[in-house]
Amino acid sequence: MDFQLTEEQEMIRKMSREFSDEVIAPRAKEMEETGEPPYDIISKMAELGLMGIPFPEEYGGSGGDWVSQLLCTEEISRGDVTLGTLLDVTTGIVCQELYVFGTEEQKRQWMVPLAQGKEIGAFGLTEPNAGSDAGATQTTAVLEGDTWVVNGTKQFISNMGYKNSSLVIITARCPQFKREDGKGVINTFVVPKGTSGFTIGMHWDKMGLSSYPTNELVFQDCRIPRDYLLGRDGRGFAQHLQVLETGRIFIGAIAVGLAQACFDASLAYAKQRYQFGQPIYSFQAVSFKLADMAMN
Structure with missing residues (x-):
């Protein structure tokens, strides 16, 4: 089986990663402290088409695939888990249930604005x-x-x-x-x-x-x-x-994104923290822990 990502999937991952690094991560501490939902960031996610990647364009989606949506969710969660969870519920569960079980009228009335990111x-x-x-x-x-x-x-x-x-x-x-x-x-x-x-x-x-x-x-x-x-x-x-199965896959992507953020923070600290004249990541005990984190 070929696990190589397609060009489009790589592009979506890169775009989501850049958006997460440049827009979401700098605001994560503020969001946690104030408890205020970041409506401006959610609007930008909608403009980028990140809320309905796997669904047909006629129902408000981008016409992509589920791998692309999960890659996006992973990168978004690396910046802030709350926004990854927003994708899990709205895209992975609500949109999916409307898409799979809804009538044509229900899809056009309710699913389109959700997949477009205009509504939650x-x-x-x-x-x-x-x-x-x-x-x-x-x-x-x-x-x-x-x-x-x-x-x-x-x-x-x-x-x-x-x-x-x-x-x-x-x-x-x-x-x-x-x-x-x-x-x-x-x-x-x-x-x-x-x-x-x-x-x-x-x-x-x-x-x-x-x-x-x-x-x-x-x-x-x-x-x-x-x-x-x-x-x-x-x-x-x-x-x-049935739709909860999709939601659980999203939770896996969210967890991987969060774990990657933990690893990135740990590695950055290990590089800038010096002891005995050298960064602590050069010590075997620390580097082994980082290697285990990277593999897991």
């Missing part, structure tokens, strides 16, 4: 009593005529606290219906920001990623049209699990 999307799975055990979802959606009535709470939801967040994709249990095997039905829905009955609740302060908003989402008799159902009726749980 959120993914609402975790609840007070459901997270890794996604099947324990307690949020409900009851069909009344042509309207779904949603009630419940999601917590630790990222991306919805941005001022240009536009929607959240959620899972909800539909107690009126049963699958053929007798099990309960879990569906996936799109809930636009500003929908009556949908409130963005408390903001969680974290030990890191302080400029990355994480909020509670509350649905109280939140009414959405019947056609806001995303994907096949009764397949919401399976759909979420």
Whole structure:
């Protein structure tokens, strides 16, 4: 198998690396200290087309591939992890779920501005009593005529606290219906920001990623049209699990970018720190640690 990157992939990696070094990294400390999302940097990422690389141009993307998007995410995360995580959720999960399971109308209405980077999307799975055990979802959606009535709470939801967040994709249990095997039905829905009955609740302060908003989402008799159902009726749980696989690959790219940043900082310090008349990287104990970091 040929693991050589294509010319286009190398170009995207180089562009993302330069953007990360010149624009993101110099602001990382400021973002962490103030907790303010860097809207100007996000806008520049959108202008460069970094938010929808693998999706067709007709849906707001750049017509590239997933390797290019992951290389971009890795380099962006090297400058600041919060922006890599933004890509993970909006591009890797929300856009992907709309692209794979959305109708043509849903893609054009909701996916295009997300892939273009004009808007930000959120993914609402975790609840007070459901997270890794996604099947324990307690949020409900009851069909009344042509309207779904949603009630419940999601917590630790990222991306919805941005001022240009536009929607959240959620899972909800539909107690009126049963699958053929007798099990309960879990569906996936799109809930636009500003929908009556949908409130963005408390903001969680974290030990890191302080400029990355994480909020509670509350649905109280939140009414959405019947056609806001995303994907096949009764397949919401399976759909979420499928797109989470893409999100986990993004997390791998984010981790590699963060590890590279740690190595770069360690090597730079080892070169400028002198002991006994020489830089400490020349000592075997230090150089072996750096070599292990580089290999891992």
